[in-house]
Amino acid sequence: MALDISCFLLVALFSASCETITSLDQMCIEKETNKTYSCENLGLSEIPGTLPNSTECLEFSFNFLPTIQNTTFSRLVNLTFLDLTRCQIYWIHEDTFQSQHQLDTLVLTANPLIFMAETALNGPRSLKHLFFIQTGMSSLEFIPVHNLKNLESLHLGSNHISSIKLPKEFPTEKLKVLDFQNNAIHRLSKEDIQSLRPATNLSLNLRGNGITEIEPGAFKSTVFQSLDFGGTLSSLVIFKGLQNSTIQSLWLGTFEDIDDEELSSSAFEGLCEMSVESISLQKHHFLDISSNTFHCFTNLQELDLSATHLKELPSGVTGLNNLKKLVLSANKFDNLCQIHAANFPSLTHLYIKGNMKRLVLGTGCLANLENLHLLDLSHDDIETSDCCNLQLKNLSHLQSLNLSYNEPLGLKTEAFQECPQLELLDLAFTRLRVQAAQSPFQNLHLLKVLNLSHCLLDTSNQHLLDGLPALQHLNLQGNHFPNGHIQNTNPLQILESLEILILSFCDLSFIDQGAFMGLKIMNHVDLSHNRLTSSSIEALSHLKGIYLNLASNSISSIPPGLLPILSQQRTINLRGNPLDCTCSNIYFLDWYKENRQKLEDTEDTLCANPPLLRGVKVSDVTLSCGITAVGIFFLIVFLLLFAVALIFAVKYFLRWKYQHI
Template structure:
């Protein structure tokens, strides 16, 4: 990790000037003297540095990361980095390289990551192979490379990432791929090249962590060329601006001759989809069919017992049963979100998925008058359920009784009708995260959260409390284990001082975008070391007795409040300058009054609130007149008393 002095290099560079040689342009040949010698991490991008010589960065012998993005570098001379044995990452992205010396990278014994994106390279022979024996990632995207054949002496044995995206590679030969055989479980990216041919046997017996052929028009070319290869993740998706060939059953027969764990086919069309289409999918563990224009999956699919994760988002289903879930009995993760048609949940459509742990049904227009036991029955292992951004759902008592192992429940932006007087979340003893933001709930229902003994994170953003007040008796008494509470945009104007007395584990509370004043801060008295967000409220004056509550918090956000910057608020203004280190977004903590200081940052405000000479004069006159009046009153009283003896 870089020492502290290296953290100031950006600020130093802003004021730095380069040594100049006689030329029409200024060229940096050495880095500024003000840059510390101990710098390890240097981002030098967008400076004008047409050549790199052996003296350019020679003083920075501790460099481990060097970013020279878009420095207009044309020439990299011999031994340019000889003084940097610890350099592990070199970024040359966006430089129009004309010449790189064969020994340019002599020196960095630990160079692991080299970025040559958008450098105009057309041949891999351009890259100096000397001293790259430890190279783990090579990024060559957006160039003019047409062949992936490396020079004979180029060390590829330690490569883990090789990125050729957006080049001009259209054909892969056996000879090309032979140069990559020393690399095992490589992440190889051909995205955006539109491969049109692969020589038979080119990938034979090769094993990849991932292979990306995104944007390829004819996938039959890809399947036909990957015989006898082993691939953990095969990305074959396309993009909306590319017209791809329709996929048919015959095309997928080649999958039987290769080993693939995860496959992505997003945005492709299927012709004559049937159960035989999936005949060679039996070894897949993950399948992504996002936006494949599917209206249903065929029944009778056999052998897909290994599939754990299925993504069917942005398709055209009308009912959940149309996915024929029984064909995938081992699923643990199912994503069907953003469906283009309104999706009906039906009854028991997922009842064969006894191992399902995560279910995402968000953004589908789902509505149900009685949710969700009938629709989600026989999902005893479900841990995460997302029903956010749907149509109104009616929740009865114990609405999720069939999913007792839920740990996360997201219902954000789905209007909820709580039909029963008791909590719809009872029996969810393991639930830790509950998102009820913008559900138009009556948050004054003190029984709403009953039955959640382990709830840690609660989001009630955008819901409403009666009369804008959180009373002493409220729904939070049921969830004493809470650590994170979000109550932003709830139209709150007041909080009872004892409203949060049952919450002893809080680490974060968000009360932003309400109408709270400083009087509500008293309700936070028991919190210590929390992240307290009071941004965008109606706080004007913070009295002295409230300041100790703020002092005991870890981080406080008071931005966008109409703060008073007169002597009436002098105690807070003084406290602010003493505690600015714990104030979040302090640049937006500004004065609203008086008009002369409106919009001024509190850090720029200096008030003199002592008594002036004129004030002292009038005070003396006032005291003198008061004393004279008192003496006169005493004399008048004694005279009156004497006359009435």
């Protein structure tokens, strides 16, 4: 009984009163102090008075402003970016933006505009980007042309415009982007294109218009940065209409919901009369393809034949000697040799991604591409027990190789001996079978980035990462270490140049204190989504100024002795941990409030204990962990009782001693 009373008294003595201090959410979210605010989807019908006059970027979409006038934004004189998407704007009155001299970008997307005053845009002195997407516009005469001399991009997609002819007064000298996608433009005349001539190196987007006619000579002597005719039913019309023009990039791809156009060799004859550097023919179907099909592609440097149903390219193709980049993704090759790489001797970039059949790499199929710098063979169901020297023969200048998302690959020692210049190697989600207790990467002395995520690696192989002196970025996400434990002796220790290490989803439960001692210049460590407790933080004691992601682990409390390690880091993420918000963790809670500038995802960093505070933001919790008034009362009572008991004990002892003399 006496013991129970003592325990009760001690509990009362050290009891803590807990309270949560929650701040009222601001109506608008502040993204950058006094500069950038988001007021999206709040049902507002006016600009909140709480926004400071210094606001520069304002996202105000999905609100209600049927009419805007010269007083609507008059207070926000520093605006450079204003997004008014879907604000149900019908009327824009005179001098609406007269006070916004620095306005750079104005977004009016998806507003049912009925009227826009001629002087509506008179205020901004350097308006560069205008968005009138999905406004119901049917004529370019609707746009007030005054004060647009610095305009660089005009976006007019998804309207009812039938002609791209710009008004005579429309300033085009600095125009770089003109977007008319998904309108009702079916014919292009000489007069239309003539109105664009003052713009140099213009990117013109006519995707989704279904051009059926181009007046002969309309594009004669014109120069475009890019032209996009995506979704056009007849490529023959385009090639004929573009004769005697100069275009850096021409997009002629089609879409899933449009019947594939069967392209014949004769359709490309018009290319012989124009200058083009890059062409995309995505999702088209070749009626007949022969060595003569590409004879007008002489000056071409980039060619995209993605999803064009190709099973093989013909050998002996002429006219592609200058080709630098070739995209053959999402086709139906059985063997890599079926692309006949000898047709493209100058190729530096090759993409064969997402092949529709299992791709066999063959032997030396790319041996003629000695200038190749980048090779993407991801998502191709490639499987081989001996990768990759025979398959990548003669690719001595290769700098980037992507073999991610394939079937199991067997890697022997120096598996990439043919590619000593590699700087990036991506093997993510490809099961790797390392066939010896050695490193398959040991000759890659220039490798900087290595992605081995979800490769089911044997991390007990101490030599797995030998021979990578320049490695800066290593991704081991989803690989498991023996017993979830990274010991002091591990394959990472020799990577002295490593700066970024990703070990998320590795089922880790503990990291030895010296496990990362060899990694002295790391600045980014991702240990999220594991089972780590605070004891593993000691492994980072030698690192300073790093980004440290500890999200979604098993950290409940952090002892005071570990807080200096966190204090010396640049950014820390503790989201998703079962954090203890009681007095037993008071030192961490105080540290958390004092170091909020270092913490990431604070909105989702929540208490898990005690039940009263579960789900409350750690930053909103204030604990009073001193002795309470009740505690003081019980302390006094306890001391008095103790004194009385002591007096009686002394008397009893003296009486007993006297009786036994």
